[in-house]
Amino acid sequence: MANGTVCKTVVCRFDSDRHLHFNTHSTVWRTTVWRTRTPTLEILIRKNTPRPLTLQKLIQRLILIRKESLMIRSLHFLALILTADLALADELNHSDKSAYHLFNPTPKELMRELATDRPDKTESAYSVDAGHFQFESDILIFSSEKTTDNGADVSAKSFAVMATNLKLGLTNSIDFQAIITPYATATENVTGGSSEELGGFGDTTLRLKVNLFGNDGGAAALAIMPFITLPTNSGGLGHKMMEGGLIVPIAASLPADWKLGSILQWNRAKNRRDDGFHHEWISTLTLGHDLFGDLAGYAEFWNLASTEPGSAWAVTVDFGLTYMIMKNVQLDAGMNVGVTDAADDLNPFLGVSALF
Numbered sequence: 001m002a003n004g005t006v007c008k009t010v011v012c013r014f015d016s017d018r019h020l021h022f023n024t025h026s027t028v029w030r031t032t033v034w035r036t037r038t039p040t041l042e043i044l045i046r047k048n049t050p051r052p053l054t055l056q057k058l059i060q061r062l063i064l065i066r067k068e069s070l071m072i073r074s075l076h077f078l079a080l081i082l083t084a085d086l087a088l089a090d091e092l093n094h095s096d097k098s099a100y101h102l103f104n105p106t107p108k109e110l111m112r113e114l115a116t117d118r119p120d121k122t123e124s125a126y127s128v129d130a131g132h133f134q135f136e137s138d139i140l141i142f143s144s145e146k147t148t149d150n151g152a153d154v155s156a157k158s159f160a161v162m163a164t165n166l167k168l169g170l171t172n173s174i175d176f177q178a179i180i181t182p183y184a185t186a187t188e189n190v191t192g193g194s195s196e197e198l199g200g201f202g203d204t205t206l207r208l209k210v211n212l213f214g215n216d217g218g219a220a221a222l223a224i225m226p227f228i229t230l231p232t233n234s235g236g237l238g239h240k241m242m243e244g245g246l247i248v249p250i251a252a253s254l255p256a257d258w259k260l261g262s263i264l265q266w267n268r269a270k271n272r273r274d275d276g277f278h279h280e281w282i283s284t285l286t287l288g289h290d291l292f293g294d295l296a297g298y299a300e301f302w303n304l305a306s307t308e309p310g311s312a313w314a315v316t317v318d319f320g321l322t323y324m325i326m327k328n329v330q331l332d333a334g335m336n337v338g339v340t341d342a343a344d345d346l347n348p349f350l351g352v353s354a355l356f
Contacts, residue, residue, distance in 0.1 A: 097130070097172040097216065105131020106172065112216065114355045117165060119320045119332035120300045122261040122286040125221035125251040127211045128169035128355070136353040137164040143347040145338070153191040160184040160202065173215055179205040186237060200235025207247075214251065221251040241270045245280075259288045271308055278308035286318075294324040302336070304343075312342040320349075328355040 100106040106129040115126035118136045128134045141163060145156045163181040170176055181202025189195045207227040214221025225247040231240045245267035252260045265282035281304070288298035300318040320334025329352070336347035 100130040100172055102131050102168070102170050105129070106169070111355075114324075114328045114330060114353065116330065116353045118353060119322065119334050119349065119351055120261070120284070120286045120288075120298055120318060121302050121316075121336070122263050122284040122300060123209075123223075123225060123247055123249040124261070125211060125223040125249040126215055127173055127209050127223065128167045128175040130169045130171050132169045132356060134167040134169075134175075134353070134355045135164055136167070137162055137351055139350045139352060141347070141349040141351075143344040145344045147341065155189045155191075156187070158184065158186045163202065173211040175209050177205075177207040177209065179207070184237060198236045200233060200237050202233055203229050203238055204232045205229045209249075219253045223249045225249065239270050241275070241277075243267065243269050243277075245269075254287075257289060261286045261288070269306075269308075278306055278311075280304055280306045280308075291321075296322045298322075313340055314342040315339040316343050316347070329353070 097106055097110060111129045111132065112126065114134070115124045116134075116136050117123045118138075138160060139162065141160045143158050147154050147156070160181050161183050163179070163184070165177055165179045167175050167177045183199070184202045185197065185199040187195075187197045205227055206229075207225050209223055209225045211221065211223045226244070227247065228242060228244040230242060231238060245265060247263055247265045250262045250264075254260050261284075263282070263284050265280075267280035267282070268277055269280050270276075271278055282302070284300060284302045286298050286300035288296060290296045298318075298320055300320075302316045302318060304314040306314075316336045316338050318334065318336040320332060322330055322332045324330050332349075332351045332353070334349060336344070336349075338345045338347075
């Protein structure tokens with residue numbers, strides 16, 4: 001999903017040395033103005049005000065009202081900072097962060113907000129800041145599917161615990177990702193026939209996300225993400241052939257604070273019944289919006305087309321909620337619902353993500 005990098009809170013404070021401090025979520029501005037006993041003011045910046053002020057103009061106006069009474073000055077501060085809109089955040093978002101890398105991490109005050117590749121199937125176009133770590137994990141994930149094979153009803157279920165995407169920012173626009181599944185089970189029951197249950201460690205996927213534009217501001221963002229899947233599975237959960245592919249995530253901000261995400265994906269995947277490979281093409285479209293407070297929701301369309309002989313079009317419609325329990329820590333839950341026979345019927349999940 002799209003990353004919201006705007007600054008929403010400004011703290012304005014005067015110290016005993018005639019210095020005025022502006023403290024946003026991401027940086028601190030300081031200039032000499034006048035001595036005052038005015039307490040700290042915390043003001044939420046309103047979006048879309050018609051005449052946003054630059055930081056320089058804001059300070060100039062504050063200087064002009066230095067002779068007013070304490071009450072009048074406080075009212076002026078409130079009005080001016082409200083009309084400043086996102087000027088301070090805009091200056092921050094256009095800061096040059098290209099000098100930061102894995103061994104010279106991005107300062108915390110310049111970091112982007114948490115942007116995750118979950119809970120929807122649409123990957124984010126935003127990378128993790130240089131030198132910082134992020135994890136995104138399925139606490140629990142379950143899927144079930146009922147099909148017919150040679151006239152017999154087949155019921156398949158799978159369950160995974162703590163399937164986790166570990167991310168490390170390498171530069172301001174590139175991060176490395178490792179997706180592991182510590183434990184998973186797969187069960188298949190054939191009506192009037194055999195039953196099979198497997199369990200063990202899952203495969204490992206390694207990915208490199210490269211943001212091409214939009215990482216630190218703008219109405220849209222684009223990235224490319226090549227990946228390989230290593231056959232690290234145990235307990236008969238999978239095959240022993242390496243797979244890979246390429247994902248192209250896209251993000252855009254829409255009117256009325258709606259967020260749009262989409263991916264185009266190509267996979268080179270092993271055939272189910274022999275040692276050959278086939279191609280898979282995946283595309284998604286997701287729309288998200290804040291609901292109230294720190295709760296947000298999304299709806300998504302996902303589909304997969306395969307060149308494997310005998311395969312069918314797989315389509316799901318997905319829904320989910322995210323909740324920021326604290327800064328840079330997010331809980332999520334949702335349900336993916338199969339629309340065609342080739343897709344899993346139901347896929348409920350519960351997850352957590354955090355940025356450090």
